[in-house]
Amino acid sequence: xxxxxxxxxxxxxxxxxxxxSDQHALHVASCPECSAIAAEHxxxxxxxxxxxxxxxxxxxxxxxxxxxxxxxxxxxxxxSLVALAAAALVVARxxxxxxxAPEPPATDPLAVAVPADTTDAADAVAxxxxxxxxxxxxxxxxxxxxxxx
Amino acid sequence: xxxxxxxxLRAIDLDPAPSPLARRIAGLRAELLGFLRxxxxxxxxxxxxxxxxxxxxxxxxxxxxxxxxxVYVVARRLLIDASRRRARSGTLVPLGGGEVELPGADRxxxxxxxxxxxxxxxxxxxxxxxxxxxxxxLRMTTDLTFDQIACRQGVPxxxxxxxxxxxxxxxxxxxxxxxxxxxxxxxx
Numbered sequence: 001x002x003x004x005x006x007x008x009x010x011x012x013x014x015x016x017x018x019x020x021s022d023q024h025a026l027h028v029a030s031c032p033e034c035s036a037i038a039a040e041h042x043x044x045x046x047x048x049x050x051x052x053x054x055x056x057x058x059x060x061x062x063x064x065x066x067x068x069x070x071x072x073x074x075x076x077x078x079x080s081l082v083a084l085a086a087a088a089l090v091v092a093r094x095x096x097x098x099x100x101a102p103e104p105p106a107t108d109p110l111a112v113a114v115p116a117d118t119t120d121a122a123d124a125v126a127x128x129x130x131x132x133x134x135x136x137x138x139x140x141x142x143x144x145x146x147x148x149x
Numbered sequence: 150x151x152x153x154x155x156x157x158l159r160a161i162d163l164d165p166a167p168s169p170l171a172r173r174i175a176g177l178r179a180e181l182l183g184f185l186r187x188x189x190x191x192x193x194x195x196x197x198x199x200x201x202x203x204x205x206x207x208x209x210x211x212x213x214x215x216x217x218x219x220v221y222v223v224a225r226r227l228l229i230d231a232s233r234r235r236a237r238s239g240t241l242v243p244l245g246g247g248e249v250e251l252p253g254a255d256r257x258x259x260x261x262x263x264x265x266x267x268x269x270x271x272x273x274x275x276x277x278x279x280x281x282x283x284x285x286x287l288r289m290t291t292d293l294t295f296d297q298i299a300c301r302q303g304v305p306x307x308x309x310x311x312x313x314x315x316x317x318x319x320x321x322x323x324x325x326x327x328x329x330x331x332x333x334x335x336x337x
Contacts, residue, residue, distance in 0.1 A: 009310040015226050016233075016288065016313075018295055022206040022223055029210075029218035037314070040321045042225040042232075043330055044270075046188055048289055048320075049232035051267025 005033040015041050170207055173216050174200055181224060189231055199224045236289055266329050273323040277316060284309050285316035 005011075007027055011034040013019035028034040167175065181199065185192035202223050210216035274282040280302060287293050293301070299309035324330035 009307050009314070012310045012314050013295060015229050016295065017226070017230060022202050022226075023208070025206070025219050025222040025226070026208050026210070028222040029215055035218065035222070038222050038225045041314075041317050042188075042228050044317045044320050044324070045229045045232035045236075045289065047263075047266040047324055047330065048270055049235040050263040051265075051270065052236040052290075 005031055007031065007034060008037060011037050012041065170204065173210075173213060174203065176213070177217060177220055181220060184221070185224065185228070188228055191231060195224065195227045195231060198227050202227075233289055237291070262329065265327065266324060269323050269327050269329060270320050273320045274316070277319060280304075281312045281316050284312040285320070288313055 007024075010019055010024065011028050011031075014024040014028065015038055028038055178196070178200075182192055182196050185195050189195055199220065203220055206219075206223075208216065208219045210219055274285065283302070284295075284298055287298050287301075288295065295309045295313065296306055299306045302309065304312075321330055325332060
């Protein structure tokens with residue numbers, strides 16, 4: 001490859017910032033050969049950078065897209081959805097828990113303990129229960145060490 | 150010695166009798182900005198850098214024509230820098246998806262031309278000797294200097310420079326054949 005201008009390679013170095021000061025531009029400006037080199041290198045660098053930047057931008061967009069989970073997390077509606085799901089879960093647990101709970105007594109336990117149709121045997125059972133309850137009450141009062149009235 | 154270019158730039162606006170340099174800069178400001186706008190998405194920054202460098206160099210140009218040529222060489226050098234930065238860094242992508250649109254980048258014809266250009270460049274590089282293509286790829290997409298690339302390939306610096314120039318010429322020719330690059334001399 002021949003370079004009619006002996007400064008051609010120095011001009012290439014200058015164009016890429018590797019040849020001293022801008023005084024070399026004086027030579028380039030006055031030399032048709034070196035001026036053409038400057039124009040050609042600038043045009044090719046511009047075309048390369050433009051194509052490269054557009055292509056890179058497209059691939060970068062693909063790379064930079066956040067993962068779907070992160071995108072959902074970033075959306076406010078996702079938070080509302082989670083809150084609704086949690087509330088539904090709590091309500092469902094309450095309903096199931098209530099269904100499994102034992103039936104509350106329909107009447108007073110004492111009333112059940114005293115059958116309407118009383119017999120002597122039944123009275124004896126009822127009295128025995130009452131005695132036990134009274135004994136328990138005496139024990140409780142004794143433990144409180146109350147002054148007798 | 151490094152010269153502070155700011156006084157010369159300030160003089161353009163403040164000095165009632167501007168220096169020849171300030172007058173020349175003022176005369177080319179709009180034209181250079183238009184030139185840069187057709188080539189980059191950061192024309193103001195590159196224009197500012199260009200004028201700073203021009204003011205610092207204070208070139209000894211005999212006439213306005215040679216001064217204009219000097220300014221365009223400096224601007225082209227900065228454009229190459231900007232293109233390499235852009236190729237290295239790609240395009241900013243916001244976290245919410247999508248991409249940052251460059252001026253004109255939203256047009257499908259711009260994207261099509263950019264895609265076509267890159268395809269032509271890739272084909273041209275594939276047809277070159279691997280060592281030649283490697284210099285171009287390394288210099289355009291990495292921070293390696295020609296010196297470092299030459300060391301990596303085990304060749305003199307001038308060989309690396311020559312390979313890069315050769316690769317660039319072939320790519321330019323391929324782009325011209327496809328109508329994706331203006332003919333030499335019609336770029337300004």
